[in-house]
Amino acid sequence: MLRKEIAMRHVQIILGPPGTGKTTTLLKIVEDALKRGVAPERIAYLAFTRKAASEAQERAMSQFGFDADRFPYFRTLHSLAFRMLGLQRDEVMTNVHYRKLGKALGVEFKGIYDEDLGIHTGDGLGDKCSRVESLARVGLRSMEDQYQLTNQNDLTLHAVKQYHQSLSTYKRQNGLLDFTDMLERYQTSLPIDICIVDEAQDLSSLQYRMAIMASAEASEVYIAGDDDQAIFAWAGADINKFLSLKGDKRILLQSFRIPRSVHALASDVVNRIKHRYVKPWQPRREMGTVNYISEADSIDFSSHKGTWLCMSRSKYLLQRIKKVVRQQGYAYTYNGKSSLDTNETKAITSWEKIRKDKELNRTEAKNLINFFNFNIKLEKKETYRINDLGLPDDARSRDWMDVLKALPADEREYLRSCMRNGEKFNDKPRITISTIHQSKGGEADNVVLVTDMGKLSWDNLGTDEENRVWYVALTRAKENLYLVQPRGLRYFSI
Numbered sequence: 001m002l003r004k005e006i007a008m009r010h011v012q013i014i015l016g017p018p019g020t021g022k023t024t025t026l027l028k029i030v031e032d033a034l035k036r037g038v039a040p041e042r043i044a045y046l047a048f049t050r051k052a053a054s055e056a057q058e059r060a061m062s063q064f065g066f067d068a069d070r071f072p073y074f075r076t077l078h079s080l081a082f083r084m085l086g087l088q089r090d091e092v093m094t095n096v097h098y099r100k101l102g103k104a105l106g107v108e109f110k111g112i113y114d115e116d117l118g119i120h121t122g123d124g125l126g127d128k129c130s131r132v133e134s135l136a137r138v139g140l141r142s143m144e145d146q147y148q149l150t151n152q153n154d155l156t157l158h159a160v161k162q163y164h165q166s167l168s169t170y171k172r173q174n175g176l177l178d179f180t181d182m183l184e185r186y187q188t189s190l191p192i193d194i195c196i197v198d199e200a201q202d203l204s205s206l207q208y209r210m211a212i213m214a215s216a217e218a219s220e221v222y223i224a225g226d227d228d229q230a231i232f233a234w235a236g237a238d239i240n241k242f243l244s245l246k247g248d249k250r251i252l253l254q255s256f257r258i259p260r261s262v263h264a265l266a267s268d269v270v271n272r273i274k275h276r277y278v279k280p281w282q283p284r285r286e287m288g289t290v291n292y293i294s295e296a297d298s299i300d301f302s303s304h305k306g307t308w309l310c311m312s313r314s315k316y317l318l319q320r321i322k323k324v325v326r327q328q329g330y331a332y333t334y335n336g337k338s339s340l341d342t343n344e345t346k347a348i349t350s351w352e353k354i355r356k357d358k359e360l361n362r363t364e365a366k367n368l369i370n371f372f373n374f375n376i377k378l379e380k381k382e383t384y385r386i387n388d389l390g391l392p393d394d395a396r397s398r399d400w401m402d403v404l405k406a407l408p409a410d411e412r413e414y415l416r417s418c419m420r421n422g423e424k425f426n427d428k429p430r431i432t433i434s435t436i437h438q439s440k441g442g443e444a445d446n447v448v449l450v451t452d453m454g455k456l457s458w459d460n461l462g463t464d465e466e467n468r469v470w471y472v473a474l475t476r477a478k479e480n481l482y483l484v485q486p487r488g489l490r491y492f493s494i
Helices: 002-007 022-035 050-064 077-084 095-105 125-138 143-150 157-174 179-185 205-214 239-243 260-270 315-328 343-355 362-372 409-420 455-459 464-474
Strands: 010-015 043-047 074-076 194-197 220-225 248-251 289-293 308-312 431-435 444-450 477-484
Touching (some): 010 022, 022 050, 022 194, 022 220, 043 050, 043 077, 043 205, 074 077, 077 179, 077 205, 095 157, 125 143, 125 157, 125 179, 125 205, 179 205, 194 205, 260 289, 260 464, 260 477, 308 315, 315 444, 343 362, 343 409
Parallel strands (some): 010 248, 043 074, 194 220, 308 431, 308 444, 444 477
8 A cells, every 4th residue: 555655646766876966955855845835844854874864964954944853854764763663772682682692592793783784794603693684574585585595604594593583582571672673663654745765775675665654644755876886785775676666767967076087987887787777977077086006005195185085895905004004104094983092092192181280071080090000099070180190290291102101112103103294183084994885975085995805795796786886986086096906816807
């Protein structure tokens, strides 16, 4: 019934190639609706990731002058289910619960539960069982069918079924739901006139079902995405659902990100994808550069201003890049954390503040004492100065290098180099190091891409999924693209 209803309404499919302003286009739809008198509470913006949902909400609040509570349905699908089911955070499975379950079962969870993807990302037996179990449910498949699709040689179907039964028992006994439970239990049509579904190429079959339910009362439905950037099939995304959507199709044709040289290269890769919507989008006028380099060591991160994004297909291949960045003395973000956001740098910052007789808050004071193993018992105060901590008499005259002599020499030299280059401990680094999948949705002025491949990706070479991954990588570049030539026999040919 719901599928028939959605087919009878105005449905528009918005195809947004890289950098074509998809979010801006979707917010223009919101703006036009508001001008027509549609209340903000009657507009839903549902996205696959928290980043996309929060960006849309923040931009809408800034652009239209409403508080967050006036846009109650600008959410991820998981967040919407959580809200509409009236759940509390302590009713939802966390990594702590999974580790307890794993301990009881004698299986290890080595990774974390990714709340955006809805799966475990590690390579422990618990992670693998959980992935197959989750993928079966979001794909609306049986455990047997999903197990065959997963083709996990070191995992038995019996282990997956046992895990599924144990998980169900654990949740029931502890009054818990997992993220997939929330999607499965969702049965609500939202009181809305307009529903926007963003990043639709990344949705699973279960998420599509939920989106149809949520949008049942909307007179206008907009489904936005780009099939060429669908790189989460391994996490349950159903690209065939996206490719078979019915509705008026609108292609955003002008990229505001991609220069001509990068566009030409990306076009060669995207044309290798067999099953796709053809989208004749255009690059910026600027030429940009594509540079083939033999070694990552030859990259000079001072050669271009602006941001840098350094990527590889597999995490272990990023170590070459990390080494080069550290040798040149620049801060970087890796796994979402700054290289200067460490206990050492926090201690340095606190030491420099306290020796100059500036105040520390309690957390800063405790971290300082713990790091240097000072035998000091803090009084309960909101702020502390040097005399409150009972530091050595010569503390004011000792800079951070004196007190951090316990650090390895290479770490001290890295910190020195960062300071010489003017890097600030509290600033966001202009260099990001990540896998291609982690970079999805990002962009940078300068992009470094390692073309070597690991065995798992190599085994998928030539597939639509693998070509999409590399297309996404290439299209992160706004100005300059550096392709690091392969060291081994496994590499992607660009």
